[in-house]
Amino acid sequence: MIIGVPKEIKNNEYRVGMTPGSVHSYAAAGHEVWVETLAGQGIGFTDEDYAQAGAKIVGSAAEVWTAEMVVKVKEPIPSEYGYFHAGLILYTYLHLAPEAELTQALVDNKVTAIAYETIQLDNGSLPLLTPMSEVAGRMAVQIGAHFLEKAHGGKGILLSGVPGVEPGKVAVIGGGIVGANAAKMAIGLGADLSIVDLNPDRLRQLDDQFQGRVKTIMSNPYNIAEVVRGADLVVGAVLIPGARAPRLVTEEMVRRMSPGSVIVDVAIDQGGSIETIDRITTHDDPTYVKHGVIHYAVANMPGAVARTSTLALTNVTTPYGLQIANKGYVRAASDNHAIAKGINVVAGHVTYQAVAEAHGYEHTDVYSFLNSRL
Ligand SMILES: NC(=O)C1=CN([C@@H]2O[C@H](COP(=O)(O)OP(=O)(O)OC[C@H]3O[C@@H](n4cnc5c(N)ncnc54)[C@H](O)[C@@H]3O)[C@@H](O)[C@H]2O)C=CC1
Numbered sequence: 001m002i003i004g005v006p007k008e009i010k011n012n013e014y015r016v017g018m019t020p021g022s023v024h025s026y027a028a029a030g031h032e033v034w035v036e037t038l039a040g041q042g043i044g045f046t047d048e049d050y051a052q053a054g055a056k057i058v059g060s061a062a063e064v065w066t067a068e069m070v071v072k073v074k075e076p077i078p079s080e081y082g083y084f085h086a087g088l089i090l091y092t093y094l095h096l097a098p099e100a101e102l103t104q105a106l107v108d109n110k111v112t113a114i115a116y117e118t119i120q121l122d123n124g125s126l127p128l129l130t131p132m133s134e135v136a137g138r139m140a141v142q143i144g145a146h147f148l149e150k151a152h153g154g155k156g157i158l159l160s161g162v163p164g165v166e167p168g169k170v171a172v173i174g175g176g177i178v179g180a181n182a183a184k185m186a187i188g189l190g191a192d193l194s195i196v197d198l199n200p201d202r203l204r205q206l207d208d209q210f211q212g213r214v215k216t217i218m219s220n221p222y223n224i225a226e227v228v229r230g231a232d233l234v235v236g237a238v239l240i241p242g243a244r245a246p247r248l249v250t251e252e253m254v255r256r257m258s259p260g261s262v263i264v265d266v267a268i269d270q271g272g273s274i275e276t277i278d279r280i281t282t283h284d285d286p287t288y289v290k291h292g293v294i295h296y297a298v299a300n301m302p303g304a305v306a307r308t309s310t311l312a313l314t315n316v317t318t319p320y321g322l323q324i325a326n327k328g329y330v331r332a333a334s335d336n337h338a339i340a341k342g343i344n345v346v347a348g349h350v351t352y353q354a355v356a357e358a359h360g361y362e363h364t365d366v367y368s369f370l371n372s373r374l
């Protein structure tokens with residue numbers, strides 16, 4: 001199969017869909033990999049590194065996108081929609097529930113769109129989202145600490161406190177991978193940490209894992225209002241896989257926070273979990289202030305630490321990508337249902353229920369579709 005790896009063009013996105021090591025694995029399996037020139041340059045992977053690993057370096061995005069399968073990092077942006085073509089396998093993050101226009105473009109062009117973030121194991125885990133959630137969760141606290149500094153617009157709080165002065169308060173809404181990784185950093189800094197989740201078993205795990213250094217709180221509007229009101233830093237970290245994020249922190253709750261507090265809404269890639277976050281921000285211009293509170297809503301946070309993130313991401317995307325390339329998506333998804341769950345759109349059908357519901361498409365059962373093609 002011919003597999004294309006375009007250079008990412010989203011704001012400050014230096015991650016890349018394959019490392020030279022992943023190119024080597026695809027090439028060893030008999031595939032031809034086309035890498036757009038300078039795709040990895042920003043993180044120290046040169047065209048020469050890719051060529052030595054077995055890639056063909058191509059001069060333009062337009063050419064890369066003519067491949068049978070495209071391996072990317074971020075969801076395509078409108079200037080890339082024109083490259084879609086029937087039968088293309090697009091393997092990348094997609095986050096379609098808040099992206100009506102992208103969903104329509106994939107449907108109209110009969111692209112087979114396999115979303116990293118909905119590839120799901122039988123135990124419910126999301127193996128291709130996990131590493132980026134680890135990165136973003138850890139970053140969320142360091143970003144929050146930065147914006148809490150007076151010179152960056154914050155209220156002038158050091159999250160750790162100092163002897164004789166109490167630490168800052170961090171409230172994490174959603175105790176999954178992002179939440180647990182934010183917790184590690186907050187605890188490492190010595191902050192006063194609360195984590196809110198809906199799942200009592202998850203709260204028990206967090207309680208055990210952090211040995212009394214976290215307050216675990218059941219999710220309901222009353223508890224969220226209380227914890228948000230007292231927080232210096234709120235981290236939005238909820239997820240309902242594939243669906244638009246629930247807006248758990250209301251405008252009224254934000255209004256009651258003290259001026260100079262910070263919200264980092266990691267869940268912005270699924271539409272955001274904070275009512276006062278009405279737009280995605282960028283690494284170039286990451287924050288805005290509403291009701292005196294600093295809002296950070298960057299949808300590609302791991303792009304800021306792109307070398308670490310690319311290595312972590314391709315560690316998990318390459319084995320699944322190889323299954324898709326080696327067997328074709330129909331056989332790969334029939335043999336491995338984790339991959340079937342990643343198929344959001346195929347041959348003009350929407351096969352992920354939450355995406356169909358979000359945009360009013362009829363839902364096509366992915367297994368019926370796959371069986372019809374076997
Ligand atoms: N902005 C960015 O750059 C990045 C964003 N993300 C996003 O972060 C979000 C979280 O991802 P993960 O931690 O991996 O998901 P996860 O599935 O591991 O955790 C989500 C948690 O939210 C909880 N939850 C669901 N509904 C809730 C409610 N009503 N109240 C409280 N808790 C609730 C679940 O029980 C679960 O523990 C996702 O939207 C993911 O795509 C991840 C990486 C980078």
Ligand SMILES: CC(=O)C(=O)O
Pocket residue numbers: 074093117129132133269299300301302303
């Ligand atoms: C998860 C995601 O969308 C990202 O890492 O950018």
